[in-house]
Amino acid sequence: MNKLAGLVRRDFEDESVLVSGLPGYARRDEQILLADEIAEAFEKRGLLLAEAETGTGKTLAYLIPALRSSDKVLISTHTRSLQDQLVHRDLPAVQKALGASRRVALLKGRSNYLCPQRLKRSLTSAQPEIWQQKSLLKVQKWSDSSRDGDLSGLDFDVFAKGIGAMVTATADQCLGSRCGDFENCPLMKARQKAQSADIVVTNHSLLLADAALKSGEYGEILPGFDAYVLDEAHALPELACQHFGVQLTRLTLITWLNDVQSLLDEMGDEPVLKKELVEIGRELLDAWQKGAMEEVENHWGDMLKRVDARRERSEELARVADRAEQIAADIAMVREPGEGYVGWSDGEPDNRRYVVAPVETGPVLKQHLWDRPAAFVLLSATLRVSGSFDYSKQRLGFEDAVESFHPSPFDYGRQAMIYLPRTLPDPRSEQGISAMTDEMETLIRASHGRAFVLFTSWQALTQIGPELARRLPWNVLIQGESGSRDAILETFRSDTHSVLCGTRSFWEGVDVPGEALSLVIIDKMPFAPPNDPLLKARIKRCEELGGSGFRDIQLPEAIATLRQGAGRLIRSVHDRGVMALLDSRLYVKGYGREVARNLPPAPIRDDLSEVRWFFEAAE
Numbered sequence: 001m002n003k004l005a006g007l008v009r010r011d012f013e014d015e016s017v018l019v020s021g022l023p024g025y026a027r028r029d030e031q032i033l034l035a036d037e038i039a040e041a042f043e044k045r046g047l048l049l050a051e052a053e054t055g056t057g058k059t060l061a062y063l064i065p066a067l068r069s070s071d072k073v074l075i076s077t078h079t080r081s082l083q084d085q086l087v088h089r090d091l092p093a094v095q096k097a098l099g100a101s102r103r104v105a106l107l108k109g110r111s112n113y114l115c116p117q118r119l120k121r122s123l124t125s126a127q128p129e130i131w132q133q134k135s136l137l138k139v140q141k142w143s144d145s146s147r148d149g150d151l152s153g154l155d156f157d158v159f160a161k162g163i164g165a166m167v168t169a170t171a172d173q174c175l176g177s178r179c180g181d182f183e184n185c186p187l188m189k190a191r192q193k194a195q196s197a198d199i200v201v202t203n204h205s206l207l208l209a210d211a212a213l214k215s216g217e218y219g220e221i222l223p224g225f226d227a228y229v230l231d232e233a234h235a236l237p238e239l240a241c242q243h244f245g246v247q248l249t250r251l252t253l254i255t256w257l258n259d260v261q262s263l264l265d266e267m268g269d270e271p272v273l274k275k276e277l278v279e280i281g282r283e284l285l286d287a288w289q290k291g292a293m294e295e296v297e298n299h300w301g302d303m304l305k306r307v308d309a310r311r312e313r314s315e316e317l318a319r320v321a322d323r324a325e326q327i328a329a330d331i332a333m334v335r336e337p338g339e340g341y342v343g344w345s346d347g348e349p350d351n352r353r354y355v356v357a358p359v360e361t362g363p364v365l366k367q368h369l370w371d372r373p374a375a376f377v378l379l380s381a382t383l384r385v386s387g388s389f390d391y392s393k394q395r396l397g398f399e400d401a402v403e404s405f406h407p408s409p410f411d412y413g414r415q416a417m418i419y420l421p422r423t424l425p426d427p428r429s430e431q432g433i434s435a436m437t438d439e440m441e442t443l444i445r446a447s448h449g450r451a452f453v454l455f456t457s458w459q460a461l462t463q464i465g466p467e468l469a470r471r472l473p474w475n476v477l478i479q480g481e482s483g484s485r486d487a488i489l490e491t492f493r494s495d496t497h498s499v500l501c502g503t504r505s506f507w508e509g510v511d512v513p514g515e516a517l518s519l520v521i522i523d524k525m526p527f528a529p530p531n532d533p534l535l536k537a538r539i540k541r542c543e544e545l546g547g548s549g550f551r552d553i554q555l556p557e558a559i560a561t562l563r564q565g566a567g568r569l570i571r572s573v574h575d576r577g578v579m580a581l582l583d584s585r586l587y588v589k590g591y592g593r594e595v596a597r598n599l600p601p602a603p604i605r606d607d608l609s610e611v612r613w614f615f616e617a618a619e
């Protein structure tokens, strides 16, 4: 046993410290085993891929090695709820219980911090509308008293108010050490704190944005670390598609045009250039509206040439020229995605978005992250498909990792039941929707509300959610109608019999222990839409290599999502509940057995009266 593993083992063996310092602490053998493995990965600078099912206590299993180690450690999460829980609850409590004194810092993405430079420029520019001006003044007033410039301290959301881009700086807008506000910059202060911290907590988006930038020319956001703990690691491949690709919108172009105009206004001696840029900009936006990307590319090239010729005039103009170059490269990539990338566009002309993404995320993650000389521990409650890590390893590019699996301590046989009806019509048919609504109503009446209804599409949510609200006597909260995600969850937790209807964002990262969540209904198998361009490209590539798109991609993806959704039900040893999957195709399709094997190990029933008895037995 190595030195760190010895220290960690001693903390778990000498339980008195954990019992007295952490309310509710109870010894869990799987947690101790996982902590050992994590300590070993830290010491060996190894790669560990660990599935720790709900209830294992994986957070404590990595916090103790992180607090006992002398390494500089990064902890990254996918959801904000887990990040908040770590920073505000778990880390301070465990640190105190152990008597450890590691310096901890939270680092969020750039768009979470006020940029004083852009706020000033926005306030003095002639462009803001009156309503924007009012909000900008509020931000200015708030900034005088804010300690850290974290925009979550404001009582409104700057992006929802339409001034987000006016008070924050993107990586390519930031002037860095050449900025006049550098000393007072909230982002720079947060970064300095992270530089000197022993443990930094952040999110996957920031980590991946940083990894993508390090391959570019704008420098790094995060310092280097000896060990990386990435919780909720199942989310990494999808995020990697966003961060290692290109997303181009009209707003990208307009923001650059506005920035260059403000700069020329400040310089005051380039009226001809300003006039030319206005004219080319107008033609550029017309071409965008028509979707004529070749014209867009030509007009952008014209502007770039003009600004580039003046880059010696000032640092700021050079910076703007650099950004124009980057955007030119993005436009070129949209026109011709390189080998291994796929491109598409979505949305109406005004809001059209062009996307380019890597078809396979494994190679880019390996190149930008796992090849670093550091330990990487990737954890999640759902990484295996049919008992194998192969699919996750391939998606993550984490082929050389040590695998470990830690089963849930919950007694699913006693605590839970799975309801799979046999006779419902195909969920995609017209009768399917009506039969599904009736079935959901019956189930929710049996559980007296207290239900999560997870939909695979917005269309099903908007068809069925309001109908349930009309029929049921309890408060039915509907995503998109009943407030923000956080507000909906708060109401759901406090109103025991309420019902929550939501789509993908409620399938994971939601923890509602206790009787408020006693029934999880999933409308159908969560297969990704077959017309998704990225999925199509992945399937094509897989089939070219001799695989099966359905067996090797669509099914494992759907099973992983299903496992996330099913995982919302039992969150503690005291919970009891039913998971209903209203998709009778499972009885007739070849994949049915495999799906059933991936569900929690609870008895599977097809009779509604058994569901009623299950709930009646608890009354």
Ligand code: SF4
Residues within 6 Å of the ligand: 114, 115, 116, 117, 118, 169, 173, 174, 175, 176, 177, 179, 180, 181, 182, 185, 186, 187, 188
């Ligand atoms: S350093 Fe960058 S983020 Fe900070 S105030 Fe200056 S431009 Fe804004």
